[in-house]
Amino acid sequence: MITELEKDQVIEIGSRNRAGYLVEQAGYTLGLAKQDGEALEELLPNGYLNEVTKAAGKVSEAYKDRTLSAEESKDAAEEVNRLFRRAKVWRRAIVNRASRAGRMGKKIPDDLLKIGNPKTVPAVVSLLEQMVKLAEANSASLHGANLESMIEEGRTLAKNIKAIDAEQEVRRLKNLPDAVKQFHYEKGLLFIGVKVINEAGRELHAGSPTDAAKYNLSILYRNTGKKKEETAST
Numbered sequence: 001m002i003t004e005l006e007k008d009q010v011i012e013i014g015s016r017n018r019a020g021y022l023v024e025q026a027g028y029t030l031g032l033a034k035q036d037g038e039a040l041e042e043l044l045p046n047g048y049l050n051e052v053t054k055a056a057g058k059v060s061e062a063y064k065d066r067t068l069s070a071e072e073s074k075d076a077a078e079e080v081n082r083l084f085r086r087a088k089v090w091r092r093a094i095v096n097r098a099s100r101a102g103r104m105g106k107k108i109p110d111d112l113l114k115i116g117n118p119k120t121v122p123a124v125v126s127l128l129e130q131m132v133k134l135a136e137a138n139s140a141s142l143h144g145a146n147l148e149s150m151i152e153e154g155r156t157l158a159k160n161i162k163a164i165d166a167e168q169e170v171r172r173l174k175n176l177p178d179a180v181k182q183f184h185y186e187k188g189l190l191f192i193g194v195k196v197i198n199e200a201g202r203e204l205h206a207g208s209p210t211d212a213a214k215y216n217l218s219i220l221y222r223n224t225g226k227k228k229e230e231t232a233s234t
Contacts (some may be wrong), residue, residue, distance in 0.1 A: 002052065002189045002192055003196075010192065011185045012173060014183070014185055018220075026053075029194050033049055036201065040201060052190065059183075090128075094131055095112065098135075106138075111134060112131060112138065121161060128157055132158065139151070
């Protein structure tokens with residue numbers, strides 16, 4: 001089993017990722033995993049790599065269906081993805097600034113030292129709003145230029161993401177034809193599987209940043225303008 005997440009959650013994840021890029025990314029990641037062999041496999045459930053390989057095959061085959069590929073192009077939530085990635089970059093930046101202040105002896109709230117990994121629109125908005133408030137409250141301790149504009153960027157991101165009607169998105173996904181939902185589900189499984197392998201690879205090479213950095217999503221996100229950012233956080 002690739003994941004124990006609910007099917008609706010997997011479908012939502014899959015709807016945000018392009019099949020062609022996913023398959024290409026999976027090929028790269030599985031190739032790395034093969035090179036690392038048993039050492040990597042031992043960090044994963046039995047047969048996990050085979051399951052992800054099968055998932056890649058299913059997505060690749062389904063993508064040949066022009067009806068499904070057309071639906072994907074129409075329904076992919078590109079704007080959601082873009083905002084989510086920007087929000088993650090912003091959180092990383094503010095956490096780095098807060099961590100720096102903490103090392104210099106300032107008292108920084110723990111919640112301003114954690115990037116977090118929210119998956120839904122409400123969760124991302126909540127985390128951004130909390131971090132913005134904490135950054136404002138502790139601004140005197142956060143040394144560095146452009147803090148006000150950084151805080152304003154976080155506030156704007158929260159506002160823009162909040163404008164996305166999460167319930168409407170859920171309804172949209174539920175009303176899709178069964179074949180399209182299954183397509184998104186298979187993509188979601190593949191995305192999760194690739195992420196899990198990446199995390200195992202980074203654990204395996206924890207002592208070698210260069211080797212660990214090879215386990216990234218740069219192929220999947222190559223056209224987003226966020227290659228460097230995603231590579232650093234995957």
